[in-house]
Amino acid sequence: MKAHLTRRYMFSASHRLHSDEMSAEQNQAVYGKCNNPHGHGHNYAVEITVSGPVDESTGMVCNLVDLDGFVHQHVLERYDHQNLNVIQEFAENVPTTENLCIAIYKIVQRGFRLAHLERVRIEETMMNAFEYRGDL
Amino acid sequence: MVYLTRKAEFSASHYYHNPAFTPDENVRIFGKCNNPNGHGHNYTLEVTVKGAVDPKSGFVVDLKQLKEIMNREVLDAMDHRFLNKEVAEFSKRIPTTENLAIVIWQRLSPKLKAAQLHRVRVYETPDLFVDFYGEA
Numbered sequence: 001m002k003a004h005l006t007r008r009y010m011f012s013a014s015h016r017l018h019s020d021e022m023s024a025e026q027n028q029a030v031y032g033k034c035n036n037p038h039g040h041g042h043n044y045a046v047e048i049t050v051s052g053p054v055d056e057s058t059g060m061v062c063n064l065v066d067l068d069g070f071v072h073q074h075v076l077e078r079y080d081h082q083n084l085n086v087i088q089e090f091a092e093n094v095p096t097t098e099n100l101c102i103a104i105y106k107i108v109q110r111g112f113r114l115a116h117l118e119r120v121r122i123e124e125t126m127m128n129a130f131e132y133r134g135d136l
Numbered sequence: 137m138v139y140l141t142r143k144a145e146f147s148a149s150h151y152y153h154n155p156a157f158t159p160d161e162n163v164r165i166f167g168k169c170n171n172p173n174g175h176g177h178n179y180t181l182e183v184t185v186k187g188a189v190d191p192k193s194g195f196v197v198d199l200k201q202l203k204e205i206m207n208r209e210v211l212d213a214m215d216h217r218f219l220n221k222e223v224a225e226f227s228k229r230i231p232t233t234e235n236l237a238i239v240i241w242q243r244l245s246p247k248l249k250a251a252q253l254h255r256v257r258v259y260e261t262p263d264l265f266v267d268f269y270g271e272a
Contacts, residue, residue, distance in 0.1 A: 003266050004266065005266050049267075057157070058166075059152070059230030059231070059235045
């Protein structure tokens with residue numbers, strides 16, 4: 001029987017929203033305070049949802065130790081206490097939380113083989129959240 | 137179609153063990169959760185039902201009835217219990233959060249008359265939850 005399992009992780013990082021394709025005035029108009037050249041930071045909460053049949057011998061969709069290990073090594077170590085703008089995937093992509101969802105989705109989908117990735121959901125603050133489920 | 141979600145909380149203990157595995161395998165797969173004396177959680181249950189809004193009552197489902205069914209089928213059976221020993225379904229199934237969501241679905245589904253069960257979500261901790269949408 002198929003179930004969905006969601007695990008929540010936290011990391012803290014800084015970013016600045018700025019697009020080279022727009023003028024300084026346009027950047028200011030679009031991104032407002034988030035365009036501050038020195039950047040600012042958030043405590044991000046990331047929810048990873050995976051699905052699959054519940055293994056009869058373990059009662060699990062996948063072993064949480066494996067999921068935690070993967071996410072710590074490949075997501076949290078990559079982003080926690082970093083400036084997102086200097087990380088490779090944001091060299092040409094603005095590190096909005098939308099793009100962060102897509103980047104984390106790609107990392108998990110490429111590398112984690114023990115369950116099917118359903119969704120990446122990120123809370124940038126308690127007041128806003130973003131979800132990516134792949135290109136449907 | 138309107139979806140309605142009701143929450144409930146219960147506290148219970150459990151441990152993970154498969155007698156088909158060797159003691160070493162049980163420890164390797166289940167880790168700390170294999171402690172035979174058990175450990176506990178404060179579970180949060182979310183039951184989502186769906187249906188058409190009754191034109192006379194304005195309800196998808198009578199909340200009082202839903203609450204009574206959840207109390208009778210889930211809370212009376214599981215709150216302040218040792219799941220492995222006191223809930224019949226777990227005498228042969230490991231009481232993982234995945235199986236807990238499935239068992240709660242199987243208990244509630246035949247009892248709901250007016251509305252249709254859509255989702256059972258069980259939080260084991262604020263950082264971990266499982267969704268079950270039925271066998272389809």
